[in-house]
Amino acid sequence: MTAEQFGAQLGDLLVCGGTLVDETGEWRGDVLVRKGRIEAVSREDSLTAPPGATILDAGGCIVSPGLVDLHAHLREPGGEIAETVESGSRAAALGGYTAVVAMPNTEPAIDSGAIARDVLALGDKALAEIAVAGAITVGRRGERLVPMAELAELGVRLFTDDGRGVQNGGLMRRALEYASGLGVVLAEHCEDTQLAAGGHMNEGAWSSRLGIAGQPALAEEAMLARDIALVRLTGAPMHFLHLSTAGSLEMVRAAKSEGLPVTAEVTPHHLALSDAAVQGYDPVYKVNPPLRTVSDVLALRAGLASGVIDAIATDHAPHAPERKE
Amino acid sequence: MTVPAGGEPGGGEPAKERHRHLLSVSELGAEGIEEVLRVSDAFVEVGRRAIPKVPALRGRTVATVFMEPSTRTRLSFETAAKRLSADTMTFTAATSATVKGESLRDTVETIDAMGIDAMVIRHHASGAPLRVTDWVKASVINAGDGTHEHPTQALLDCYTILETLTKRREGEAPADLSGLRIAIVGDIKHSRVARSDVLAFSALGAEVVLVAPPTLMPASLEGWPVTATGDFDAALGELDIVYLLRIQAERLGEILLPSLDEYHWRYGLTRARAAALKKDALIMHPGPMIRGVEIAPDVADLPASLVTRQVKNGVLVRMAVLFHLLGSGEI
Numbered sequence: 001m002t003a004e005q006f007g008a009q010l011g012d013l014l015v016c017g018g019t020l021v022d023e024t025g026e027w028r029g030d031v032l033v034r035k036g037r038i039e040a041v042s043r044e045d046s047l048t049a050p051p052g053a054t055i056l057d058a059g060g061c062i063v064s065p066g067l068v069d070l071h072a073h074l075r076e077p078g079g080e081i082a083e084t085v086e087s088g089s090r091a092a093a094l095g096g097y098t099a100v101v102a103m104p105n106t107e108p109a110i111d112s113g114a115i116a117r118d119v120l121a122l123g124d125k126a127l128a129e130i131a132v133a134g135a136i137t138v139g140r141r142g143e144r145l146v147p148m149a150e151l152a153e154l155g156v157r158l159f160t161d162d163g164r165g166v167q168n169g170g171l172m173r174r175a176l177e178y179a180s181g182l183g184v185v186l187a188e189h190c191e192d193t194q195l196a197a198g199g200h201m202n203e204g205a206w207s208s209r210l211g212i213a214g215q216p217a218l219a220e221e222a223m224l225a226r227d228i229a230l231v232r233l234t235g236a237p238m239h240f241l242h243l244s245t246a247g248s249l250e251m252v253r254a255a256k257s258e259g260l261p262v263t264a265e266v267t268p269h270h271l272a273l274s275d276a277a278v279q280g281y282d283p284v285y286k287v288n289p290p291l292r293t294v295s296d297v298l299a300l301r302a303g304l305a306s307g308v309i310d311a312i313a314t315d316h317a318p319h320a321p322e323r324k325e
Numbered sequence: 326m327t328v329p330a331g332g333e334p335g336g337g338e339p340a341k342e343r344h345r346h347l348l349s350v351s352e353l354g355a356e357g358i359e360e361v362l363r364v365s366d367a368f369v370e371v372g373r374r375a376i377p378k379v380p381a382l383r384g385r386t387v388a389t390v391f392m393e394p395s396t397r398t399r400l401s402f403e404t405a406a407k408r409l410s411a412d413t414m415t416f417t418a419a420t421s422a423t424v425k426g427e428s429l430r431d432t433v434e435t436i437d438a439m440g441i442d443a444m445v446i447r448h449h450a451s452g453a454p455l456r457v458t459d460w461v462k463a464s465v466i467n468a469g470d471g472t473h474e475h476p477t478q479a480l481l482d483c484y485t486i487l488e489t490l491t492k493r494r495e496g497e498a499p500a501d502l503s504g505l506r507i508a509i510v511g512d513i514k515h516s517r518v519a520r521s522d523v524l525a526f527s528a529l530g531a532e533v534v535l536v537a538p539p540t541l542m543p544a545s546l547e548g549w550p551v552t553a554t555g556d557f558d559a560a561l562g563e564l565d566i567v568y569l570l571r572i573q574a575e576r577l578g579e580i581l582l583p584s585l586d587e588y589h590w591r592y593g594l595t596r597a598r599a600a601a602l603k604k605d606a607l608i609m610h611p612g613p614m615i616r617g618v619e620i621a622p623d624v625a626d627l628p629a630s631l632v633t634r635q636v637k638n639g640v641l642v643r644m645a646v647l648f649h650l651l652g653s654g655e656i
Contacts, residue, residue, distance in 0.1 A: 197579075208543035211451040211473030211520055216544070281452025322428065 008035065014049040018058030022065060031063055066098025066128075070265055071162075071241060071313035074100070074130070076122060077115065078107025083318040085119065089126035091316070099129040101313075104140070105163035111135040111146040116154050133158040136175050136186060142167050145175055152182045160187035162241055163288075165223050167193060172227065176236035185263075187239040188227050190248070191289065195219035202275040202290040210279060215290055217245040224248050228255045228262065237261035242315050244270045244289040246299035253308045265313040266300050273297070287315075346465040347646055348454050350476045350524035355501070358525055362484050364645035365638070371408065372641065381652050382411035385442040390433065391468070392418040392448045397612060397636065398468050398477075402445045405643035409652070414441065429453060430460050437461035442651050446470070451517075464650045472515045478611050479521035481642040483529060485634045486566065489607060503530030506563050510536040510592055511570030511619055514543050514581075518611045519570060523551055534560055536592065540581040557592050561601045568609045569594055569619045585618050594620045599627065607631055 013033040020029045020041065030047040032040040040047055049055050073079075074088035085102065092100045102119060104110035110119055116132055123130030134156040138144045140163065148159060159179065165188060166172045172188075179186055196219035201207050203214025224240060228251060231238045243249060243264050252264045269287060274294045277285040285291060303309045347353070353361070371379050387406040389399050399415070406413045416436060433444065443464040446454045451471030458465045469475040483502070491498040507526050513519045513535050526533050527550040535542065535553040546553055554560055576582050589595070594608065599621070608620075608630045616622040625632065 203544045205545040205547035208514075208545045209520075209548065211471055211517060213472075214544050281455050 005036070010036070010054070012050050012053035013056060014047060014053050015056045015058045015063055016046065016049075018061045018063035020063050029063075062096070064096065067096045068099045068311075069097050069314050069316065070101050070239075070311050071267075072100045072102060072316040073105065073318065074102040074119075075318060076102075076106060076119065082320050085122040085126050085130060088316070088318075089123075089128040089130060093127040097128055099131060101131045101133050101158060103162050104133050104135040104160065109135045109138075109140045110156075111138050111140070113147065113150045113154060116151050116156055120154065131158070132156055133160055133162075133187070135159065136161045136166055137171065140164055142171060145171075145178060148175075148179060148184065149182055152184050157184050158187055158239070159184060160189065160241065162187065162189045165189050165191040165193070169226050169230070173230050173234065176230055176234040176238070180234065180236045185237050185239050187241050188223065189241050190220045190223040190227065190243070191215075192219045192222045195222055199290070200286055201278050202292045204275065204293060206275045206278060210281070212278065217247055217292065217296070220245055220289055221247045221251065224251055228252075228260065231255070231260050231262055232258075235261070237263075240264040242267050242270065242289055242313065243309070244292050244296060244300070246296045249299050249303040249308055253303070253306075256308065263310040264308065265311045266304060266309045267315045268312060269315075271297065271300055271304065271312070345650065346454075346458050346467075347476055347650060348458070348465065348467045349474050350479050350521045350528070353476070353528075355528040358480065358483060358528055359501075361480050361642065361645045361649055362487065364648055365480075365484050365641045368408075368641050368644045368648075371644075378408050378410055380410045381648055382406070382409040382442075384412075385409075385651055386412045386414060386440065387443045387445065387647060387651075388414040388416060388436050388439075388441045388463070389445045389468070390416045390436060390447070392429070392446075392453075393469070394419070395447050395469070397639075398447060399445075401636075401639040402466075402468060402477075402643050402647075404640050405647055408640070408644055409647055411442075411647065411651075414439070429457070433457050433461050437463055443647060466646060466650070469517050471517065472520075473517050474521045474524075475517040475611075476521050476525075477639070477643055477646055478518050479525035480646065481635060481639045482522055482568070482609060482611075483525050484642050485609070485631050485638050486607070488634065488638065489631060493605070501529040502526060505531040505565045506534065507531050507566040507568060508534045508536050508557075508560055508564045509568045509570065510557060510594070512541045512572055512576060513537045513570070514541050515573075515576075516570050522568065523549060527551070534564070536560060538582070538588075538591070541576070557598070558601070561598055562603065564602060564606055566607045566609060567594060567602065569614075570611070571613060571615055572618050589618055593618060594624050596621055596624060599624045599629070602629075605629075609635060612636065 014030060016030040020027050027043050029042040031038060032047050069092060072088060074085045075083035076085045108115060110116050110132060116134060119132045134151040135146050136159045138146055140161040176186055196215040199213045199215025201212050201214060203216040207214035227238060243266055252262060255262045273291050274297050275291045277291055371377055389402050391399050403413050441463050443466060444461060445466045445468045446457060447468040448470050451473035453470050454465050454467040467474060467476055509519050509522060523533055533551045535551050536557050538555055542553060572588055582588050606629060610632050614620060614625055616625055
């Protein structure tokens with residue numbers, strides 16, 4: 001449905017009394033929507049509702065442009081027990097998100113035109129705009145490239161093997177070269193699986209004490225360093241998913257000041273929680289990348305404030321409760 | 326917004342109801358350890374009786390839930406429970422619904438629903454017994470969780486050391502382990518015994534040295550009351566007790582060791598190393614012992630070796646733990 005069709009169905013709408021937020025700050029004001037378009041926004045005063053308009057009292061609510069989630073797992077196809085495009089879009093809308101990137105680590109992976117078309121079609125009926133990301137390699141196995149041009153033709157703009165990093169540096173180089181000129185961006189889940197060594201949490205004082213196999217910060221940083229060098233070599237843009245360490249942040253800062261076309265995101269949980277949260281062994285705190293140390297958390301917050309981090313992305317990744325216990 | 330740091334790594338586990346469960350040595354503290362050891366001592370006399378049994382836990386039921394193969398610890402707990410006249414139930418992963426895909430939660434809730442008083446849990450995942458305390462009404466006893474802790478092993482180790490020192494001093498029991506230098510040698514990184522022993526030995530005043538190649542040391546020793554070294558030979562002459570850990574062959578595949586022979590050469594307690602120890606130094610091992618890897622075949626049988634005492638005392642200390650958690654009044 002287009003915004004015009006939706007607007008015609010909705011009629012006029014006055015959203016009043018909310019706290020308006022955009023990149024310029026926050027203020028109290030009203031928003032008037034007519035025919036699916038924002039017609040007026042007031043600052044610290046009120047708008048008058050046109051006759052017949054629906055009036056929505058937004059007192060105590062935040063009114064903002066629709067949020068965009070660069071990173072969500074909608075689990076379709078293959079993981080419908082945990083989430084579907086439809087249920088994920090409902091969750092997104094409830095949280096104020098109007099556009100969501102659906103990650104391709106589904107079963108099967110989004111690695112062909114046929115599967116991408118299926119998910120795009122599901123997106124058409126969803127409550128938020130769904131941008132479909134494609135895998136970089138067939139089956140996310142890190143061996144052969146997906147038909148990137150065909151997927152780009154269908155509207156896929158982001159490619160990633162998310163859930164797993166591309167371990168083969170030679171392959172990642174060719175992927176970046178091949179992607180050049182297609183108008184697409186490759187995104188990396190930075191994790192060297194050999195260095196990560198199957199660790200379930202951040203390697204450090206807490207993992208040692210709790211007797212849980214650790215995953216060192218280096219597992220993320222080593223792959224990030226390689227990828228930044230590949231961006232320098234190929235000139236292709238790259239986006240770094242869910243960065244979690246102070247060292248990663250410093251590398252992205254340096255890459256940006258060098259003028260390399262890189263962007264980076266961080267998740268809300270890596271901004272809010274440290275690896276101390278794992279001490280009760282509650283598996284809800286078992287996430288990948290793992291929760292890091294307090295000093296990593298503070299560095300990420302500073303990086304977000306300074307603009308080194310471009311976006312907060314949720315990494316919304318539903319698992320059925322029985323799979324977590 | 327501040328980061329909820331949740332305390333420091335050295336600060337111990339979150340406080341659960343004290344003395345209802347036994348999950349970690351850290352929740353006992355020196356006082357709790359000493360209390361368990363005192364009760365263990367009281368059970369020595371019971372062991373000497375013609376019928377080595379007391380009615381202390383008559384009518385109580387103790388279930389052993391072993392999700393990882395282990396015979397000695399399970400038998401030790403079951404013997405302890407039987408000597409206290411408790412009824413026992415055994416659940417082992419190999420013969421149970423676990424192989425049919427039942428979750429740990431469903432398994433322990435089912436066993437709990439049968440009306441038991443204590444559940445003794447061995448599990449391959451660190452933290453599993455702590456999770457179980459949220460799901461069951463029974464007292465939970467950690468009989469070894471992953472690479473986290475094995476508190477009753479540490480208690481029986483402390484008991485064995487104190488028992489041996491008492492004998493040496495012709496019956497005069499030392500107050501604690503202060504003045505002793507204890508080396509724990511081997512795969513510290515993956516050892517639940519080491520984690521519990523470090524806490525118990527240091528709580529009782531001993532000085533603990535960890536000895537291992539860097540690949541078998543924990544990534545961080547922040548907050549651990551220990552010193553660490555990779556040079557076993559340099560440490561030998563100062564030690565009162567050498568506590569050896571088992572080396573598992575799978576560490577070779579994980580590229581943590583080049584070979585078991587090389588381990589034996591650098592860290593095995595050979596005849597020569599045993600001879601370089603102080604004259605009255607003691608040798609301990611939690612079992613199962615691999616002769617020829619962490620210990621030379623004949624060294625394991627020297628009079629200095631307390632390995633058999635450790636096994637024997639395991640029953641006493643586990644009786645004390647069960648009594649401590651479930652019993653009331655007189656023994």
